Amino acid sequence: MRAHNPSLTGTCSINRKAALLACAMLISAATGAVHAEQKFGFGQPVTQEDIAAWDINVFSDGRNLPDGSGTVAQGASLYAQQCASCHGAKGEGASGDKLAGGAGTLASSKPVKTIGSYWPYAPTLFDYIRRAMPLTAPQSLSNEQVYAVTAYLLHLNGLVAQDAHLDAKSLAAIRMPNRDGFVPDPRPDVQQQSGSSEKQANDKPLAQPQ
Numbered sequence: 001m002r003a004h005n006p007s008l009t010g011t012c013s014i015n016r017k018a019a020l021l022a023c024a025m026l027i028s029a030a031t032g033a034v035h036a037e038q039k040f041g042f043g044q045p046v047t048q049e050d051i052a053a054w055d056i057n058v059f060s061d062g063r064n065l066p067d068g069s070g071t072v073a074q075g076a077s078l079y080a081q082q083c084a085s086c087h088g089a090k091g092e093g094a095s096g097d098k099l100a101g102g103a104g105t106l107a108s109s110k111p112v113k114t115i116g117s118y119w120p121y122a123p124t125l126f127d128y129i130r131r132a133m134p135l136t137a138p139q140s141l142s143n144e145q146v147y148a149v150t151a152y153l154l155h156l157n158g159l160v161a162q163d164a165h166l167d168a169k170s171l172a173a174i175r176m177p178n179r180d181g182f183v184p185d186p187r188p189d190v191q192q193q194s195g196s197s198e199k200q201a202n203d204k205p206l207a208q209p210q
C-alpha cells in the first residue's frame, strides 16, 4: 500500500531532511561565534578587552574600586561644568534628582531621598556615577574625575571635609548616615543570602526614625 502513496513517502523524506537540517544548525551554533562571523558575515568575537570595559561593578564594601583619587576642589569644578545644569549648583535638584540635603526626612510624611539621606554605601555612588552620569555622556569620565565628583557630592552632604582627597580606601571607609536604614526583606519567598550582593539588592528601606 505504501508504495502506492507517493505523497506520504514524499512528506516523510522532507521531514527527515528538515530534522537533519535543524540538527546541523544546532551543532553549528554550538561551535561558536567565530564561525558565525565567517558564515553569516556579521558579529565579531568578544575579546578580553571588550569584557573588561563592562566589568566595572563596584561592590558596596568597596571591592573593585579602581586605582586613582580625586579631591573635593577638583570635583567642584567638574560638577559645575558637567552636572549642575541638571542637578542644581549645590545639588538642590532641577531636571535631575536632588543630590544633597534631606537629612532625617525619610521617616517623615515628606521623605527627601538624596545621597546623604538615603544611599547606604559610598562605593556604590562611585559605581553609579561612573556607569551612568553625566546622563548625556555616560562612561565619559575618568576614574580620577569620578573620585573627584563623588568627593564633592559627599562634601555637599556634609560627609567629608572641604579638603578631602578620596581614593578606594578612604571612600570605602565612609559610613553613610542611612547605612542601617535598610532591613532584609521578610517575605518568605525572597531568598536571603547573608553577606551577598543579592541580599543587599533585596533589602528594603526601613520607614523608622534612625
Ligand code: HEC
Binding pocket: 079, 082, 083, 084, 085, 086, 087, 095, 096, 097, 099, 113, 114, 115, 128, 129, 133, 134, 135, 136, 149
Ligand atoms: C542632562 C541631565 C543630567 C546631567 C548633565 C547629569 N545628570 Fe545625574 N541624573 C539625571 C537624571 C534625569 C537622573 C535620574 C536618573 C534615573 O533615576 O534613572 C540622575 C541621577 C543621578 C544620580 C542618582 C540620584 C539618586 O539618588 O538616585 C546621581 C548620583 C547623579 N545623577 C550624579 C550626576 C553627576 C555626578 C553628574 C555630572 C558628572 C550628573 N549626574 C549629570 C540627569 C543628569
